[in-house]
Amino acid sequence: MSLTPELLLHAYSVGVFPMSEHRDDPEIFWVDPKRRGILPLDGFHISRSLAKRIRNGGFSITINRDFAGVVAGCADRPDTWINGEIFDRYMDLHRIGHAHSLEVRHGDELVGGVYGVSLGAAFFGESMFSRQRDASKVALAYLVDRLRQGGFVLCDTQFLTDHLASLGAIEISRAAYRRQLRDAMEGSGDFTRPQIPTPHSLLQRMTQTS
Template sequence: MFPMADEKTGKINWYEPEKRAILPLYGLRISKSLNRKIKYKTYSVTFDKSFREVITNCSKRTTTWISDEIIESYQNLFSLGYVHSVETWKRKKLVGGLYGVSIGGAFFGESMFSVEVDASKVALVNLVEHLNKKNFILVDCQFMTSHLKSLGAIDIPKTEYLTLLSRAINLSTNFN
């Protein structure tokens, strides 16, 4: 289950879809243009340096599920070490990023943003590399989007997801 605020009322609802989008940690698809940006170090990437700025940018959409209450809740979880952000920088300016929750060997991607083409994808590639080094086994993307599908995300049935989730959260690893 995961929370999302109603964009009109701000009421937080909980969702548990029958299909769950996950990103296989060894199945990330990287386009040639994205690979060039990574190879030539077009951007620099940091972890947990500007969480508040990342979540605020993620909430700046015409329709958003990220209410002020969600921001404050995730800020508290960030302070406790459960939430992490990945920031993509160009010339000391934040141009993309993502954030999510980490428990055991599972990372639950919550949202991403980009003000430059591929900047959020650069953050995701760096996140996946980091999670592989830390022996994570699950990146939960919640809902499938065309953007995530182009990167290699797949939908799995709820029963398969719950089995994988149980294994992942019980792993003795952590994000840091």
């Protein structure tokens, strides 16, 4: 199957997404889970230990500074669904403004991040990675704040993992997801507009609304 940016965006708009069995498998298949993971934007959970890491971890946050580096970081594991064609098509989506990355740095080193696709008022989280303790959790905290500030109403995580559940993610039915997706497609979110908050501002906002 040959992917195009247009095909990918249509797929997301109707609730499906592509995967491959592993990095060296040229085949791509579409996934439409019966149970869908989402991260409610008003329900993100910041533990005391995570708040301490955000305040004192020495991390810096950037947006769309190294999209390719984040996708490569997400694919740098023994088992990955990101094959060469999927990597290239997300690069295409990034170039036309529909795929974004949030990078977590410690000094000059990229230590974590998350990337995904934005369409309407929905953000479809694709993958995240961490090379330093809690870096992916820090990335998600800043991501949720950015989505809130940018007018998004849906954060899709595709599947629910224990890691995501500990941060407030939940699982809903396919029908419930599609209802939320339809509403989100009628809106408009802006991923790039919000400013990157200071750790203090981030934690203040998140604790007021969680």
